[in-house]
Structure formats: structure tokens, C-alpha cells
Amino acid sequence: MSESESILPDALRSKLWKLFSQIEAEFEGVYAENLNLQEKVDTLTERLESLQSGKTPTSDATTPSMDQPDSSSKLSVKSKASNQLTQLIMKPKQKTGNYKKVINFKGTGGSGCQIVRHFRGHSDGVWEVSVSKGTYHTLEQHLPERTFMSLVGILDMSEFDIIETFVIQLQDRTARLWCLETGVCLLQYQGHKGSVNSIRFHATEPLVLTGSGDHTAHIWKSTIPPNPVQPSEIPQKSCPSSGDDLDGSDKDDLDGDNENTIFVKSAQCQLEGHTSVIISADWMAGGEQLITASWDRTANLYDVETTAIVHTLTGHDQELTHCCTHPSHKMAVTSSTDTTFRLWDFRDPSIHSVNVFQGHSDSVTSAAFTSNDKVVSGSDDRTVKVWDLKNMRTPIAMIRTDSPVNRLAVSPTNHVIAIPHDNRHVRLYDITGVRLGRLPKSNRQGHHRMVCGTAWADEGAQCNLFSCGFDRQVFGWHVTFQPT
Template sequence: MPVEGGSSSGSASAARHPKQKRKAHSLSIRRTNSTEDRSPGVQRGDMLEGQDSKLPLSLRNNLLDLFGQIEREFENLYIENLELRREIDSLNERLTGDGQIIEGGDPTKGALKTKASHSTSQLSQKLKTTYKASTSKIVSSFKATAGSRALCQLLKEYVGHRDGIWDLSITRSPPVVLGTASADHSALLWSIETGKCLLRYAGHAGSVNSIKFHPTEQMALTASGDQTAHIWRYMVQLPAPQPPPDVSALCDDDQDSSDREEGEVDGDGPCEVPTIRVPTATLKSHQGVAIAADWLVGGRQVVTASWDRAANLYEVETCELVHTLTGHDQELTHCCTHPTQRLVVTSSRDTTFRLWDFRDPSIHSVNVFQGHTERMVCCTAWNEENQSCNLFTCGFDRQAIGWNINIPALLQEK
């Protein structure tokens, strides 16, 4: 098969075997591009003149330059690889007496696995076996056995949101329902017993970041990325309770909830339930994302926390802004009210949380606490049952901290 020169028989042969022709050109390009074989007086155009190609000469020259660069890089890497191989072999020869080997060495040089590596392998296998056994025990502890009661089991899945869920809450008074706040701009109310969606709130124009229920009435408070907090009333009718599921059937069920298609909903989806689009009250004094909100004891006032570094206290009946709580150096991440006292805790990215006291209507005091050491305090929670450790905080420093807030001492100060 001709590579250089042209004749009628050569042209016919090239036409019959196009694949062989392309292969020959490829070999020719690599061969003729070698700088060592090229004569000083031979020009690139002369080398390509006899080759049968439809490519313009300038494009072929560019291709030759590129292939030449690739070839030179490959040669350099090949030489470096040979040098590294020689160094590895030399080190293996030195360490053979100590029974060690450098990874990547030639096993024919006599550098075999040593007692140390064998012990490491045995230890690794022992750890794997122990981990597997302990994991199996943990998994088996969640499975029901004959004559025993399951310690933990999945009972209900509340599926219906179209984006991530930021917060959830349970009503404090009948009817007892579950509320969820989602980045899909909605809040959903669910029947805890049946897992059925009962109502949808779609009044926000941004992500719903928080949901809290009124202590005595059928009212909900939501905070949103649209810089507002909404108060809205709801009326729901709980469906008839269903018989408890068979525990053994749940444990033997092989279906994984992750295998469901996106948007698949058990029973009635959120599009089939009543939807509220207009709030009873809108609280809009923040200049940033409203990240959290909560009811003060009694339910006549609410507090909101925002990325504008402030928390606001509002009157529910009039929507009037009563106090703006400032002092944090960075964005607020959460707010939480005491269940029986007019106390509010706000947390921030500045690694502190602040305790605000509103028991005296004329004045309010603040105490600053700092126990976390990194980035931010994420969340706070009151614990009324244990007076010795009655407030908890958590943060990006990978720890949760329990605090003792001396409420009787605060009362005496008043």
C-alpha cells in the first residue's frame, strides 16, 4: 500500500481500503514529524507534498506540531518512569534484608511481603470482622424477634414536599397534627396516625424556614426567605385511625423508601388537599431572610429571627413591632422561647447566644453567653423538666452544650 508517491494502481488500492489508508497516514505523520530523522534542508511542505490528503497544508502543519508535542511529552514521561523504576529497584535491594518493600517494585527482585505487612493484614482483617459483627448487632437490634418488642421501627413516611424540609413541629393542643416547613415555599399539615396530608399553606414567596403552632389555638407561625413571618389559621379534620401495622411485616419489607420516584405520594398528594394562600397576619419589618420564629408563652406575642442580625418582637393582634433586639455581630440562626416564662434565646453565627427577658413589660434585659468556639451556634432548645440543665445549644464546633439558666435568680432580679 503506497504512502508516498501516487499511481493509478495506488489510487485504486487506497480507494478500496480507506481504513488502511488512514492508518498509513497516521504512521506517516508520526514518523515524518521526528526531529531526529528530519534533514536540515528538508521543509515540512516537501515532506507532505507526496501524501494524498484533502486537508489544507496549514492545518496539516498544525497537526504535525501537535503530534510532535505529544511525542516529546511521552518521551519525557517514559524516561522519568525508567529512572523512577531504577530508584525503586535500588531501594528494594537495600531494604530486602529488613524484609520491607517499596510499593511498585518488581516482585522478581526478591522483595516479598514481610512479617510486619502480614501482621498489618491480620489486624485489618480482625478490625473488619469486629466492625461487621458489631454493625450486625446494631442492625439486628432494630429488628423484631419472636416474643420480643422492637426497640425502633419505621411507622410512617410523610411524603409530599417538592424540596428539602427545614423544620417541623407538633401542635400542643388538639387536634394533634404534624407541621413541616419546606424550601418549596409551602408548609404542610399531616395526620400523625395515618401519614395523610391534611392542609397546605402556600402564602409565602420564598422558602419556608420555620413553623411553630400556637399553644392553645389552631394557628401556625411560619418564617420565610421572603423576609416575612406569617400567622395563619387552619381547620383540619383528622381521618379515622388505622389499625397498627404488623411489626414483622415492616421488618421483612424489602422496599426502600429511596427507591420511590420523585413526587410519588402515599394517598392524597398535596395538590388534592385544601390550600390556604392568604395569611391572617403578616409581620414584615426584617431586611433579610426570616430564619426562625416562635410564640411567647400565652400566644399573644411572637419573636422572629433574621439574617439582618436582629430579632423582632411583635404583638399578634395588631402586628405592631414592640422591640427590635440587636447586638449580635452576625446573622441570627435560631430563636427559641421558654414554655412557661417570657424568656427568649437567640443564636447567631457570631458563636454566641443571648437570653432576652421580657417578663417586665416596661424593660427587657439581655445576657450574653459564649461556649461554642467555631463559626456559629445553630440551634437552641429549652428543657423545662430538668432545672439543672435547662437549655441546650449546638454549633459547628461539633458539640452540643447543656446550660443551667438560673431562672429563680432572674426572678429575684426583677
């Protein structure tokens, strides 16, 4: 129901809006307090790790005296470190015998990892970021760099008719195409009637797939402007220091559009068949088919040319949270709040097989294939598990974290896992479960709300890792790795 069709009196709508604003302010206060507590927990965790590894903490004079254990307390802390750290993180020893080279992460700050691009323009939380796998060609020009797209998505509110009148204006409902080199928004897609929850680029064609809270998936063609703005013409904006900046004086700067931005308002084709929110969608290998995952507990396999449903994939007991396809084979994995993820095999067109995996104790928020035939799954149970497609009975590695895991990504070249968390962190691990580091996070750098998703680009690119979050921001990072 739109605001113009609401039967509520204006006075009642205004009163409800004020109440919701007060509730949001209360939550903001509680959230800020929790973040401060989490910072203290992270500091203690790092010190416990140093004690367990036998290293002396580097901070002494600069650290408050209440945080400095004396010689007698060090022994008691160290005796407890093992049990506490086991619950926080598992760090198996790195096996180098079967590897030709080892990739080391060069720190978490300075030249090892830094923010290169800051993409701002969405008016609500950004669910997912996706990187194109090739350059775009047009009759007018050839873009010198790859492009990528970010999108917005908040929880679909269609089940709350009374609330919808007020939150509808907060839903961005757009997907945006940005130039990686210049940081300029080139295109904005406005065809969805609900929040945009997922986005994927076609491997070879200038086509984009989006899934939405309006129960549909759209395929639309990206049109590149003939004369994008050059880097020298872009006004420089500093990163906000807190969430209050986005809600106050900084709000006028949220519009990332320029005079050359193309607005696309209709899809090339629309895929229907779900009865609830489409939370994720992805192209199958070859690009002739695609898969969607929905809150209606099913996934659909579509034929792109006819838009017909080839298979309806059933079996999950609760809402689906994510879907991902194999980079070269016609296989897909779907995850669900029922604590399982399922592997679907469509390589034989006459039949499709399915395997169910119950490796987590809470909602499985994402599962992704790697280029070396492994599956990485993340969960609200604060673990990430690595599985080998040749033997999926037990995970070959497990990572324990201190916060629920959102939509993770695996580097196709180095097989490094970028894990986004509810507590604003993005942690990096290798495929064996060894911790490599984390992206910098402070009041003036990095995300200041939940990080929803990550995406890797080519290793040599100016930005080779992207992150997006509920703070409405997308960051392009340059992460440096060094072979040893």
C-alpha cells in the same frame, strides 16, 4: 425575578440549567463517597468505644479480616483509644444520687426504636418539623389524634439573580399539616413567596406561625377537613433506598395530597420589619407575642393582636440561625453564626435584659429551653452544651460529636436530647451528657441526607419523635424508654 420575566434567551437558560444539573451530579457523587467513608469511621468509632470500656468486639467471623486486630495490635489500638475517643465523644459518668429514676434507651434497633410513619410530599429539603401540643376541634369533627406539621426550606436565592430563574421552580415554599394517626396531608399552606424556614403551633388556638425567605412571618389558621382519609385507605409506599430514587422513578409518588387536602393561600396576618430572610420564629408564653430571628442580624418581638414590633433585639454580629422561647416564662434565646447565643428576658414589661454566652467556637445552630429550666445549645463545632438558667457561667454538661449539629430538640418529659447531624445520624443523649443511642440508619431505613431537625411528641404517642432532612422526607419514630 420569575421565569416569565427573565431577559435571558431560552437557549442560554437551557444551557445554564444543564450546567447546574451536571454540577449537582458531581456533588452527588462526592457526597455518596463521603457517606461511605463516614460509615467506616462510625464502625471504627464503635469498636474503639468497646475497647475503651473493656468489652470484646462482638463481630469476628462476620467481619472482614482487615478489620480484625490481632492480639498484638489490640494493645496498640487500646492505648490510642482514649485520646481518639476524647475528640469524638465525651461520656461523663452518670450521676444517680440526685435522681429518682434513670431512663435507659433500649437499643438502637428492633423494638427499641423503629419508624412508624413516613411522611412524603415535599419537593425539596425539609428544614423543620413541629408537633402540636393539643388536639384540634372543629364543628364537623374531633380528630382522635394530635396532628403535626412539616415544612420545606432551602437557602434563599434572592441574592443570586441569575440563578434564581432556574432554582425558583425547585423551591417548595409550602407548609403542610399532617394527621399523625393516618399519615395523610390534611392542609397545605401556600401563602409564602419564599422558602419556608420555620414553623410553630400556637399553644391553645388553631393558629400556625411560619417564617420565610420572603422576609416575612405569617400567622394563619388551620382548617381541618371534615372527613380525613382513614388508615386503611392509604396506599403503602416503601422507603426509598437511595437519593437516586427521589430524583428518578420515585418522583411521581412525592405528592402526598389527597382529595380532602385543604389549600390555604393567604395568611390571617403578615408580620413585616426584617430586611432579610427570617430563619426562625416562635410564640412567646401565653401566645400574645412572638419572636422572629433573621439573617439581618436582628430579632423582632411582635404583638400578635396589632402586628406591631414591640422590641427590635440587636447585638448579634452576624446572621441569626435560630430562636426559641421558654415554655412558661416570657424569655427567649437566639443563636447566631457569630458563635454566640443570647438569652432575652421580657418578664418585666418596662425593660428587657440580655445575656451573651460565648460557649462555642463555631456557629451556634440552635438553642432550646428544657422544661426543668435549662438551655441546650448545639453548634457547627460538633458540640452540644447544657446550661443551667440559675448559673449560666459554665455549662453543666458537654457532648462531643463527630459531625455538625442542626436543630436539636429536648423531650419535655424525659429530658432526652435528640441531636440531628450533617452525617445523617440522629443521636440521643440524656441531659447529663450520657449517650443513650442513635436512631437506625441504613440504605433502606432512615435519612440518606443531612438531618435538619427533630421534634418530640408525648411519650405515650404512637410516634414520639420526628425527624426531617434534606432528603425531602419526614419520619415518625417510636422510641422506647424503660425506667430502672
